[in-house]
Amino acid sequence: MLSWCGNILSTPPAARANHIEVGRGQCGTVLALNDTDSVVKIPNSPAKEDELFTDYQIHYSVYSTLAPLSSVNISVPRPEAWITRGSTIWFSTASCFPKGIPSIPNYGLISKRILSVPLCFREDIVDLLCPKAIKTIKTKFLARHENNDCLVRLYLGRRSCTSHREAGNIRLRNFPLHVNEMKRLGLRPERYAVTMAQTLAFLHWKVGIDANDVEFVLGGGHLCQRFEYHADDEAGCKEVMKKLVEGFWFNDPYYPRPTATDEGDKKLWGVFVEHYLKTSAEHVSHQGPKEFIEAVVEKGKQRSESSLFSS
Structure with missing residues (x-):
């Protein structure tokens, strides 16, 4: 993932212990590792193993190229390892996975985690952008699990108003922030x-x-x-x-x-x-x-x- 190193993220929240799923795509599921600032991405099915390994190789290539650059205000999470089938390292971290997963693949990739935007920024999203129905339950809304792990997708190519959306459909995880809403949060689209x-x-x-499906987020x-x-x-x-x-x-x-x-x-x-x-x-x-x-x-x-x- 790609994320911004901006002023609002200059003091990121501490990595918190959890046993939770923090993301899911067509290829794999992302799980936060207990008591660490890392995540593991496991394939959604055995058929996705090769695709996930390619993901790791490209991730590593992008990180190796962009990480040393000071001219671009972008951060790429460091890829830490590709865990092969039957690795003993895997079993030493198996206790970190959420309970209830019937069968955890013994292969996948580990990388640094992009932590959530700070609580104060999430509060601003609610106060300045969300419909009244959410503002009235602000504390309860922000306490929900899916709203703690908040990455903000920066949509410079779309105008829309979160305040006009149905309250029941709004989540802060992968929150879409549209170009017309950025200035209300003190952000400069330019x-x-x-x-x-x-x-x-x-x-x-x-x-x-080709950069197809690349994500630009505050928090990739x-x-x-x-x-x-x-x-x-x-x-x-x-x-x-x-x-x-x-x-x-x-x-x-x-x-x-x-x-x-x-x-x-x-x-x-x-x-x-x-x-x-x-x-x-x-x-x-x-x-x-x-x-x-x-x-x-x-x-x-x-x-x-x-x-x-x-x-």
């Missing part, structure tokens, strides 16, 4: 647009992944497919560019959108493009980054036209 652009450029042209992404870009291979370049564009549009709306109609959102897109191209130029000299931006814009137009015809 800052995140710069960091997302720089990070995406690093992932594309330094690490060599699950990374996927590796690729190699050869500027002299026209057919290969087209296939790679398709993957990059899909990685941009098929992900959650973290990045600013080229199709934005709000003036502030248009400026965010301009900031994103400027810093993506600037950072990319530090790593490659070919036209791939420029072609990526052009392809994203074109795909955005197609999506907008398709939406108009279907409405």
